[in-house]
Amino acid sequence: MNNYIKYSFRFLVIFGLFSCMISCSKESNEDASGMVKVALRNVGHQLLLINQDSISVVKPIMKIENLQYQLSFEEQLEINPDSLIAFLKNSFQKANLPQHYLVEVLQCKDNEVAYSFQMKQNIENGIIPCRGRQLKKDCYLIHVRFTKRIETNCSYSYIWLVSIFLFGIFGIITFFYFKRKTKVSSEENSESFTFIGTYKFYPEQNKLIKEAVEISLSKKECELLTIFIAQPNQIIKREELTKKVWEDNGVFVGRSLDTYISKLRIKLKADESVKLINIHGVGYKLEIDSSFCIRKLKSTFRNFLIKRFFSIMIGNIL
Structure with missing residues (x-):
């Protein structure tokens, strides 16, 4: 194969993979962050309902760090650890989010940890202390930090699209190269010597x-x-x-x-x-x-x- 085709193909592959990594990474982070916020807002809504509060609102979900989010409320509420565990688990499963995370319930007045637990795929493998002990009505901040990277399915579909595109371009280049080469060869053969x-x-x-x-x-x-x-x-x-x-x-x-x-x-x-x-x-x-x-x-x-x-x-x- 001609050097031109080899270098063209290498350039296309490197450029395509680089673009794919940047685009997919950006798209994956944005989609994952949005899904986490939707799932946490649903958890907040469920906690307010069991507190018989259908009027106050869940404050905007804050992204503290890359894998850490904060859920807060407009009014004070009681938190039942068992309900919180169940709401988080069900909401994250529906959003197809990782089941590996650390949860801390902080008191608004001093940021002290009132309750915390760690989930590892299921309740049996996680560390779930003090179940059944109700947290009295107060102002709370709920921090959720994922201990495994959040992935989305977009990366694979995007890679397939980029791969098909690259091989299409490579096929066109190869076709025209061999077409030109055949033409030149036929011209050379026509000149008998x-x-x-x-x-x-x-x-x-x-x-x-x-x-x-x-x-x-x-x-x-x-x-x-x-x-x-x-x-x-x-x-x-x-x-x-x-x-x-x-x-x-x-x-x-x-x-x-x-x-x-x-x-x-x-x-x-x-x-x-x-x-x-x-x-x-x-x-x-x-x-x-x-x-x-x-x-x-x-x-x-x-x-x-x-x-x-x-x-x-x-x-x-x-």
């Missing part, structure tokens, strides 16, 4: 390419090279060359053949495995030393492995 040693010969475009360097050929040079390629390492007579290149297409003038052969030699000289040899009095031969090409490829591959090895070693050291 033939290897001459380390050269690529494009007869339809009258050019040679060696290591990304383009070498232009004249029409006559291209026609001569096409004939030589069709019969590599074989002697081709002068008469055959002049007939196919000149006599069939016009008039042959002087030493035109020798002139164009010299031009081809110059353009092919960069590869020692390719030679245009003059067979005196007979013709010419395009000699391609395949063993030389193999040795050169082996040498190039060996140098590549050595460079790769040292680059990996240096990378590990750094």
